[in-house]
Amino acid sequence: MGPSASWKIALAYAAFSLAWILASDRLFLLLFPVAEELTRWQTGKGLVFVLLSSTLVYLLAQRWEASQRQASQALAASERRFRALVENSRELIFVLDNAGRIVYASPNVGQVLGYDPLGYTQAPIFALDFLHPEDRIYAEAVLEDLRRHPEAVREYSFRLLDAWGQVRQVRVWGRNLLGDPAMEGIVLNVRDESELEEERARLQGLLEALPGRVFQARVPEGADPAWLPLLYASPQGERLLGYAPQELAQDPEAFYSKVHPEDRGKAQEE
Structure with missing residues (x-):
């Protein structure tokens, strides 16, 4: 009452x-x-x-x-x-105390990572113990960054090890709510992007296997894509034309600047 x-x-x-x-x-x-x-x-x-x-x-x-x-x-x-x-989502939710111990894990942790979502109730479990060894130092710095910035939302990328020993690429959004009486913890939203990374790697392999060169640009309505900065340039172009992908991606006029002066008018018309 x-x-x-x-x-x-x-x-x-x-x-x-x-x-x-x-x-x-x-x-x-x-x-x-x-x-x-x-x-x-x-x-x-x-x-x-x-x-x-x-x-x-x-x-x-x-x-x-x-x-x-x-x-x-x-x-x-x-x-x-x-x-x-949360049970039907691929996005996980964790709440940590100030020391980094897990005090809550969403039920879908078992489905996505294979761990017991109530394991923290049986023995103290530290979130950093699930990190890939090469990402451990970075994750420690991230946890300290969250402690230093109450209420602020931070975004990070890590590699986790699931219960089967496989490496998972995840994106993490963290927010320090230790001072909030309703939460009293650091809230982490974790999205498993392993499948996305695998698809990206497969697509990269397909693009690099093509005999020609592939360019990508973000094109606003009514804009000419040839005069926009490149978001992606396939690496085989360096073998075909001698220009590094990074060089073309940094040049907003990358496409037309490499066309022979006598052919630029025709290329622009097309």
């Missing part, structure tokens, strides 16, 4: 009691001047007071219990929705 509810019940009971005592005493003195008769009525008044005050307390308690029951049902429904969302 919260302080506000307690005060409301106490004040309601005090107001009712005070009004009953003052009003009934004055009324009975006027109606029953004889002491013996007044005593009988005072006793009856006391019994009625007990009955009415008990009824009042009962009604107030029932109202409080109903509000608590509704709040509990709303919380349970919210927890079920949250669990349904």
Whole structure:
């Protein structure tokens, strides 16, 4: 029961009691001047007071219990929705204490990484223990960075080791909520990007196997892609033309600047 509810019940009971005592005493003195008769009525008044005050307390308690029951049902429904969302997601949620120990892990940790999501309840588990050894020092610096910047959101990339010993490439969004009484921890949202990295590597291999050269540029509506900075230039171009991919990617006019002056007009028309 919260302080506000307690005060409301106490004040309601005090107001009712005070009004009953003052009003009934004055009324009975006027109606029953004889002491013996007044005593009988005072006793009856006391019994009625007990009955009415008990009824009042009962009604107030029932109202409080109903509000608590509704709040509990709303919380349970919210927890079920949250669990349904995270269990069917590839994005993991961890909460760490100030020392880096896991104090919460979303249920889908078992599905995605193969670890027991309740393992932290059986023995202390440090989040850094799951990092690839080569990323451990970087991760320690990241944890310290989060400690130093409360409330700020930071984004990082790591390699994790899953329960089967495989390396997982993950992207992590961290936020220090140690000072928030509702959380009191460092919240990590972890997205497994291993499949994306594998697809990117396969695509890279296909592009590099093509006999010609591949360019990529982000083209706003109405813009000429040939005059935009390159986002990607396949590496076999260096073998074909002698220009490094980095050199072309840094030149906003990379395409036309390498076309023979006599052919630029024709290339622009096409």
